[in-house]
Amino acid sequence: MKILIWLFVFLSAVSAQAEIYLEPYLGYSTGSGTGSNTEQGSPPISTTGTNTSSQLLYGARAGWTNKTFAAGAEFETGNMSFKNTDNLDDGSSTTTEESTYEARMTALGVFGLIRAGKFNIYATYFPSFSIGDRNGSGSKIGIGYQTYKSIYVNFEMMGTTINEFGDVPANMTNLTFAHNLMTLSASVPLTL
Secondary structure, three states: OHHHHHHHHHHHHHOOOOEEEEEEEEEEEEEEEEEEEEEOOOOOEEEEEEEEEEEEEEEEEEEEEOOOEEEEEEEEEEEEEEEEEEEEEOOOOEEEEEEEEEEEEEEEEEEEEEEEOOEEEEEEEEEEEEEOOEEEEEEEEEEEEEEEOOEEEEEEEEEEEEEEOOOOOOOEEEEEEEEEEEEEEEEOOEEO
């Protein structure tokens, strides 16, 4: 919240002509990631895995703008479909398990955007990022190109790290999960 207040103060100082900025978007993303954990027992089982995901997502950026700069908050959500491949190692043998699941992804963060001709270049930091009952943070960079009137086609790359895990067994330790996404979306930036 403090970041949003500072962004508001900055934009107010830069331009007395600051306007409200709203940019809804719809897109499709694919991603991949890694995870690991250790299940304590006799013997302990170490699991390392890879995952891939895909999702239709939607969201919006909202804040303040002048002619060349915009800043504010961003919200993004979608249902992610995951395919996992896990390798379980108990010290004497390794087995592979595959699974699929769906989880709701939501992200809330702050963004900064620079306009350069027909291009928008932007970055967002998500201090609040969740996939199902897992929570963490993420960041993304993107570039948008104005194609027709005020419609932009955007390409984004996002990296996330999960550091809070929901319901896990008490004997599960050393949990890690990181996921990277590439997104292609269409947006309509509006100034009000």
